[in-house]
Amino acid sequence: MHFQIVGINHKSAPIGIREKVSFSAKELGSALRQLAASEAIAETLILSTCNRVELYSITGDLHQGFQSAVEFLCGFHKIENDYLKKHLYCLHDTHALRHLFKVVSSLDSMVVGETQIFGQVKDALAKAKESATIGKQLNKIFEEAIRVGKKARAETAIGKGAVSISSAAIVLAKKIFGNLNNKKILIIGAGKIAELAVDNLYAKGVKTVIVANRTFDKAKELASLFGGQAVGFDQIFGCLQDADILISSTSAPHYIITYKHIAEAMKLRNHRTLFLIDLGLPRNISPEVSELEQVHLYNIDGLTSVCDANIRERLLEVKKVEQIIERRMARLEKELFSPQQEALSESVA
Structure with missing residues (x-):
């Protein structure tokens, strides 16, 4: 089984595109259940914020998992496949894990060091549990991510003086x-x-x-x-x-x-x-x-x-957080992913 992320964020698409695929709090439950009903998706979680919509899934087939995620997004939001696909990114296994760790540590945020994303990830995990769309593997991955996020804030100044x-x-x-x-x-x-x-x-x-x-x-x-x-x-x-x-x-x-x-x-x-x-x-x-x-x-x-200035001021702290992530990655990736899975390319898009 593979850990896969299909997403869109402030780096891959302007707000005019992102707003078309965002999920309101009221929609999340039904959206999760609809995505989880896909044959290729074993477990799933949706993170929808101002700057990103990311579908995190456990799938046995990377190609089918990607196609199911795209079809779900396009169907749920009534968007043309080709229109959306060029703005999406797809990561899996080690690359997906590193990305999630950066997201929860706010390294991938528009405002590096902002504090909201940590709570948003925890809320997304709680919603997936409530909707019964998450199992042991995805739960383990997200619990580890939350630990990394806590460690990053406790051991570095990544959030000190950061602007939301x-x-x-x-x-x-x-x-x-x-x-x-x-x-x-x-x-x-x-x-x-x-x-x-x-x-x-x-x-x-x-x-x-x-x-x-x-x-x-x-x-x-x-x-x-x-x-x-x-x-x-x-x-x-x-x-x-x-x-x-x-x-x-x-x-x-x-x-x-x-x-x-x-x-x-x-x-x-x-x-x-x-x-x-x-x-x-x-x-x-x-x-x-x-x-x-x-x-x-x-x-x-x-x-x-404003955010660019924030990033320049935090370059040193970013490096410290990246070191925390890499140390955790070294211990965790062998436990979660086989060597054969790690050798796969970064994207199936």
């Missing part, structure tokens, strides 16, 4: 406005990313925060943590007249902020500068709004410049 996706967005906000103390922030979404964004804003001195969510109680709960104001989803567009910065991080499957919404808001605000940060996947804000004067829109991929 949400805090990188705040860096951009400061570049546009300078001092953020007198700025009004509208947050759409009350999940973990939204909470991190508010936390980072407060660290920079922001005092006026408005939180909007489809579930008002969730908006109220998040707003109360920071002395902010909670509003209903139907009040978003009224709030746009006064807000300086909007950060959206919902799991909505469509644009919730359109060109028309922002165009009308800009008239009411006398075309004062408006900074929009779209942390959603799929994207929450129509990219067309960037055509409007005094409107600055950044999505996840637009944070690259």
Whole structure:
């Protein structure tokens, strides 16, 4: 049996492609069961984040395992096979194990050293267990990966001073406005990313925060943590007249902020500068709004410049983490994979 990864990430595809294959939390259970029903797939786990969608599987046939994964992605998301395939990567056995270790240690993240991916991997493992799509072999691999991730953070400074996706967005906000103390922030979404964004804003001195969510109680709960104001989803567009910065991080499957919404808001605000940060996947804000004067829109991929600086500062720590990974690989690969399996090429795509 082989350990195989079929995936797409921020390196292989732009956000416009990635958002088409992402899975919402509500979809994950049924998606896992559907993929596990494939004859070539013995065990499976799906990791879906802002920057990647990866299918981890145990398969007896690498070619059939790859084909099953591609057919599943295309069928589930109603995408043409050829359209998606050119953006996918496929790794197996030793190469797949090393990749997973780098993912959980945040070496493969857009922001090297960010902390969210570790929790996201643990959540993905828990969901696969809950959905009964994971067995002894995949469970062992992921438990080892989690141990590697913990060791990397305990024995290196890889996470020290690292900026998360949400805090990188705040860096951009400061570049546009300078001092953020007198700025009004509208947050759409009350999940973990939204909470991190508010936390980072407060660290920079922001005092006026408005939180909007489809579930008002969730908006109220998040707003109360920071002395902010909670509003209903139907009040978003009224709030746009006064807000300086909007950060959206919902799991909505469509644009919730359109060109028309922002165009009308800009008239009411006398075309004062408006900074929009779209942390959603799929994207929450129509990219067309960037055509409007005094409107600055950044999505996840637009944070690259901030992330590149982060990578340069962490090169030494990256090497330390890679050494931890290689030491663990040396002990584990012989246990998991036979010499014949290790000799296979990196990709079957």
